[in-house]
Amino acid sequence: MNTLITDLDVLTLDDAGTLHARTTLCLEGKVIRAIGEVPPGFVPDETIDGAGHLAVPGFYNAHCHSPMTFERGWAEDLPLDRWFNERIWVAESALTPDDVEWGAALAACEMIRSGCVGFNDHYFYMDRVAGVVERSGMKAALTWCQFGIGADKEVGTGLAGAVAFAEAWQGKADGRLRTVLGPHSPYVCPPAFLREVAALAREKRLPIHIHLAESPGQVANSRRDHGLTPTAHLEACGLFEGPAVAAHALYLTDEDVAILARRGVSVAHCPITYMKLAMGVGDLRPLLRAGVNVCLGTDGPGSNSDMDMKEVIRFAPLLQKFATNDAEALAGDLPLRMATRHGARALGFPEAGVLAPGRAADLVLLRTDGPHWFPRHDLVANLVHCGKGGDVAYVFVDGRMLLRKGELLTLDEERIRWEADRRARAMVAKNLSIVREYKG
Numbered sequence: 001m002n003t004l005i006t007d008l009d010v011l012t013l014d015d016a017g018t019l020h021a022r023t024t025l026c027l028e029g030k031v032i033r034a035i036g037e038v039p040p041g042f043v044p045d046e047t048i049d050g051a052g053h054l055a056v057p058g059f060y061n062a063h064c065h066s067p068m069t070f071e072r073g074w075a076e077d078l079p080l081d082r083w084f085n086e087r088i089w090v091a092e093s094a095l096t097p098d099d100v101e102w103g104a105a106l107a108a109c110e111m112i113r114s115g116c117v118g119f120n121d122h123y124f125y126m127d128r129v130a131g132v133v134e135r136s137g138m139k140a141a142l143t144w145c146q147f148g149i150g151a152d153k154e155v156g157t158g159l160a161g162a163v164a165f166a167e168a169w170q171g172k173a174d175g176r177l178r179t180v181l182g183p184h185s186p187y188v189c190p191p192a193f194l195r196e197v198a199a200l201a202r203e204k205r206l207p208i209h210i211h212l213a214e215s216p217g218q219v220a221n222s223r224r225d226h227g228l229t230p231t232a233h234l235e236a237c238g239l240f241e242g243p244a245v246a247a248h249a250l251y252l253t254d255e256d257v258a259i260l261a262r263r264g265v266s267v268a269h270c271p272i273t274y275m276k277l278a279m280g281v282g283d284l285r286p287l288l289r290a291g292v293n294v295c296l297g298t299d300g301p302g303s304n305s306d307m308d309m310k311e312v313i314r315f316a317p318l319l320q321k322f323a324t325n326d327a328e329a330l331a332g333d334l335p336l337r338m339a340t341r342h343g344a345r346a347l348g349f350p351e352a353g354v355l356a357p358g359r360a361a362d363l364v365l366l367r368t369d370g371p372h373w374f375p376r377h378d379l380v381a382n383l384v385h386c387g388k389g390g391d392v393a394y395v396f397v398d399g400r401m402l403l404r405k406g407e408l409l410t411l412d413e414e415r416i417r418w419e420a421d422r423r424a425r426a427m428v429a430k431n432l433s434i435v436r437e438y439k440g
């Protein structure tokens with residue numbers, strides 16, 4: 001499939017931050033063939049009038065739990081520990097594989113609509129999420145979350161099943177799927193289990209996706225129990241010997257930052273969750289100075305409420321500037337790079353995240369004719385701070401169109417909305433009786 005897009009602006013996010021005005025984009029098969037001149041012999045199957053649109057690399061959501069759309073609005077106005085213990089983990093005990101599938105499908109609709117092309121998902125019944133990835137046309141890195149509390153107590157499957165899932169789906173969906181191992185966190189998983197996961201990751205060559213250092217209490221408990229910070233503890237357990245994504249990493253010592261940099265661990269920063277659950281902020285500047293690959297994520301809709309990466313791109317610099325009293329924090333196009341190139345690299349898609357010939361045709365066209373896009377002193381600033389997820393008009397993944405003029409092409413959104421709503425209500429009804437039991 002070859003696509004020619006004419007007369008559009010293109011923000012490449014290449015090393016120089018090149019912005020092409022009123023240019024032409026040629027997509028050939030899965031890659032970008034050219035920006036500017038149409039190459040001789042290039043015959044498009046479809047031509048799109050790109051006037052009034054800006055092309056940017058598609059967004060990569062570096063940390064989420066997509067099926068938690070079911071818990072949107074179900075655990076409001078609670079601190080992290082009560083949010084987990086009284087609502088989320090109780091709700092998840094009633095979860096079915098069908099719930100996961102429809103919840104992930106709802107998230108996929110929302111992600112595509114707001115310009116997200118790939119997501120790093122950490123949840124249960126992940127074969128169902130893999131099916132959604134296959135059908136939706138998105139890219140994803142998936143892992144079946146493990147608590148390390150005994151195979152019979154895990155949700156859906158134990159570690160052996162999580163490894164079997166990873167081996168079965170690696171590279172599937174026409175190369176759009178990556179699989180990893182996902183121990184929940186150093187505060188839930190026992191050290192022996194973390195070491196077992198690390199050994200399996202080495203043996204099977206699987207990356208790691210884990211939660212890390214979300215609260216001062218977690219750091220204090222880790223020092224008490226292991227004599228190490230959570231970051232140093234994970235390193236000691238061997239979890240950072242291959243590629244890894246650490247979600248959050250908010251409470252870090254200088255040595256923790258050095259460990260993450262030395263080990264090449266990517267950090268997924270989810271600012272809306274931190275604000276909503278009052279978790280604190282974390283200072284990204286030391287991580288960025290140390291060369292850590294910092295990416296952006298929504299986290300699950302139970303805490304972030306939506307899956308809109310464009311909102312995260314705006315909130316990340318706002319929150320850093322606010323929290324650090326440093327107006328230069330996360331300046332210029334850095335939030336966009338964190339949401340594209342950095343995220344793509346963290347998820348195992350290094351060919352994506354930049355618009356250039358030969359790179360993956362993972363891109364988004366935003367309509368830039370709304371009043372919030374004018375005047376155009378600085379198109380990058382307009383994109384970071386003014387552009388809305390709802391401005392996304394076209395989405396391409398590996399050159400395939402998933403959204404055309406705001407219409408989803410791969411997913412039956414009406415059916416998904418109906419099924420997800422119906423099933424989420426049923427889950428909550430089950431949960432209400434569980435909550436009553438739980439509270440005794």
Ligand SMILES: [Zn+2]
Binds near residue numbers: 211247300
């Ligand atoms: Zn999370």
